[in-house]
Amino acid sequence: MEIEFAKCNCADCMLKSLLYKHLSNDEMASMCYSKAEKPYRKGEVIIEEGTPIDNFVYLKEGLVKLFKRIDNTKSQIISIAKPFDFVSLLSVFSNTTYNFSVSALEDSTVCIVDLNLMKDLIRKNGSFALDIIEKMNVASDSIINSYLDRNRKNLRGRIAYILLYFSDEIYKTEKFEIPVSRKEIAELIEMTTENVIRVMSEFRKDKIIQINGKEITILNKEMLVKICNAG
Amino acid sequence: MEIEFAKCNCADCMLKSLLYKHLSNDEMASMCYSKAEKPYRKGEVIIEEGTPIDNFVYLKEGLVKLFKRIDNTKSQIISIAKPFDFVSLLSVFSNTTYNFSVSALEDSTVCIVDLNLMKDLIRKNGSFALDIIEKMNVASDSIINSYLDRNRKNLRGRIAYILLYFSDEIYKTEKFEIPVSRKEIAELIEMTTENVIRVMSEFRKDKIIQINGKEITILNKEMLVKICNAG
DNA sequence: CGCGGCTTTGATGTTCATCAAGTAAAGTGG
DNA sequence: CCACTTTACTTGATGAACATCAAAGCCGCG
Numbered sequence: 001m002e003i004e005f006a007k008c009n010c011a012d013c014m015l016k017s018l019l020y021k022h023l024s025n026d027e028m029a030s031m032c033y034s035k036a037e038k039p040y041r042k043g044e045v046i047i048e049e050g051t052p053i054d055n056f057v058y059l060k061e062g063l064v065k066l067f068k069r070i071d072n073t074k075s076q077i078i079s080i081a082k083p084f085d086f087v088s089l090l091s092v093f094s095n096t097t098y099n100f101s102v103s104a105l106e107d108s109t110v111c112i113v114d115l116n117l118m119k120d121l122i123r124k125n126g127s128f129a130l131d132i133i134e135k136m137n138v139a140s141d142s143i144i145n146s147y148l149d150r151n152r153k154n155l156r157g158r159i160a161y162i163l164l165y166f167s168d169e170i171y172k173t174e175k176f177e178i179p180v181s182r183k184e185i186a187e188l189i190e191m192t193t194e195n196v197i198r199v200m201s202e203f204r205k206d207k208i209i210q211i212n213g214k215e216i217t218i219l220n221k222e223m224l225v226k227i228c229n230a231g
Numbered sequence: 232m233e234i235e236f237a238k239c240n241c242a243d244c245m246l247k248s249l250l251y252k253h254l255s256n257d258e259m260a261s262m263c264y265s266k267a268e269k270p271y272r273k274g275e276v277i278i279e280e281g282t283p284i285d286n287f288v289y290l291k292e293g294l295v296k297l298f299k300r301i302d303n304t305k306s307q308i309i310s311i312a313k314p315f316d317f318v319s320l321l322s323v324f325s326n327t328t329y330n331f332s333v334s335a336l337e338d339s340t341v342c343i344v345d346l347n348l349m350k351d352l353i354r355k356n357g358s359f360a361l362d363i364i365e366k367m368n369v370a371s372d373s374i375i376n377s378y379l380d381r382n383r384k385n386l387r388g389r390i391a392y393i394l395l396y397f398s399d400e401i402y403k404t405e406k407f408e409i410p411v412s413r414k415e416i417a418e419l420i421e422m423t424t425e426n427v428i429r430v431m432s433e434f435r436k437d438k439i440i441q442i443n444g445k446e447i448t449i450l451n452k453e454m455l456v457k458i459c460n461a462g
Numbered sequence: 463c464g465c466g467g468c469t470t471t472g473a474t475g476t477t478c479a480t481c482a483a484g485t486a487a488a489g490t491g492g
Numbered sequence: 493c494c495a496c497t498t499t500a501c502t503t504g505a506t507g508a509a510c511a512t513c514a515a516a517g518c519c520g521c522g
Binding site: 412413414424425428429432444 | 468469471
Binding site: 068070076078090091092093094095099119122123124125126127129130132133134135136137138140141143144145147148151152190 | 299301309321322323325326350353355356357358361366368369371372374376378379382383
């Protein structure tokens with residue numbers, strides 16, 4: 001038994017406790033056997049909307065964006081996801097093709113499990129099913145909630161929100177490389193690129209943040225929080 | 232066996248085929264036994280955000296809105312749901328308290344099942360679990376999709392979208408009583424009440440629709456579709 | 463019958479998108 | 493490796509879309 005786990009080390013994987021805590025050793029082994037781990041470089045597309053869903057895909061490491069393509073040059077970013085956020089899975093059991101695209105904002109690793117195996121496990125193991133349901137509910141709740149939060153705000157409030165999001169939720173520090181372009185920020189908060197830049201420059205002039213290309217330093221967090229809440 | 236179903240007629244319920252098709256007779260009976268059916272009048276609140284989740288609630292009949300309260304006078308409507316849309320359930324397995332409020336837009340009937348019983352059924356019956364997962368995925372997909380669709384449009388496009396939504400999806404006729412106030416339309420499309428009224432008056436003047444209080448008649452559907460898509 | 467909430471229209475103002483133009487950075491092929 | 497092209501970034505000027513403010517009529521309800 002233990003040897004089988006060692007082959008792919010799912011049992012050691014941090015995800016086990018979160019995602020697979022109700023799987024038996026045998027079940028875990030069969031999943032490990034079918035599982036593939038795949039690395040992606042920053043910028044690469046992991047899932048393309050419209051392609052058939054035949055795998056269950058989750059993020060093990062890295063940072064990704066979940067988005068919809070509008071046309072050749074424009075997209076709309078729905079959500080940014082870190083490991084365990086589970087968002088790439090929202091439509092996995094409901095459709096034959098993906099509804100959203102996913103691409104890597106940073107070098108990332110995804111685990112890929114055959115969808116039919118996953119469905120079998122769910123059918124055979126109700127406790128595991130309940131775990132999956134809970135995870136999915138949390139994911140959809142948080143996507144909808146953060147989306148509503150952002151979009152209720154005005155331009156300045158949205159920029160503040162995003163800066164605080166990266167600082168507080170993703171990097172846990174005041175100084176970080178922002179993993180998205182100005183254009184992607186615009187696609188995330190549904191504003192124009194020009195206005196994103198304008199407001200960020202404004203924040204820079206007001207000594208609220210410091211900008212060095214992609215490197216952002218939050219100088220006055222209280223003010224940023226204030227702008228975020230006032231928006 | 233048959234007698235037990237007759238008591239609460241879950242077995243005959245149209246929902247059975249959709250929601251409970253994988254439940255055994257015994258399981259169905261235990262659910263029926265615990266189930267309560269509750270009618271609500273137009274305008275009544277069915278679920279209040281922040282209250283504890285201890286039931287599994289679904290819409291059997293009627294029309295409801297799913298919304299978040301902003302303050303005492305304002306709300307934001309996330310989605311409108313008809314029977315089988317299942318939306319009131321998005322967070323039911325992930326939280327201890329409701330994230331959204333739900334109220335009746337028309338006289339409605341909801342079925343209420345004890346949440347622990349529901350969880351037991353899921354744990355014991357994986358096929359049922361998979362059904363639930365699929366339903367939830369469809370629900371969250373459609374909420375997110377329609378939200379993005381609407382909000383990409385300009386004011387006129389959003390109004391056209393909503394009018395077409397009620398005509399095509401809900402009432403399946405060109406002439407209907409709109410079940411929401413002007414203010415609620417505004418909350419649904421995230422615009423001001425005044426502008427909702429302004430654009431609807433504009434549509435009236437342009438002979439695209441006819442307005443008689445809450446009674447709307449779509450006179451020129453092609454034009455409305457055009458405005459919706461152009462938005 | 464009068465009060466509060468919903469509806470309607472008009473006048474005014476703000477916010478944000480669009481257009482334009484230029485610099486910097488990052489790939490790309492000879 | 494360097495010219496070349498493309499993509500990202502930045503700032504300013506202008507205009508359009510939408511919010512806000514104001515005022516009045518309407519309707520239901522206590």
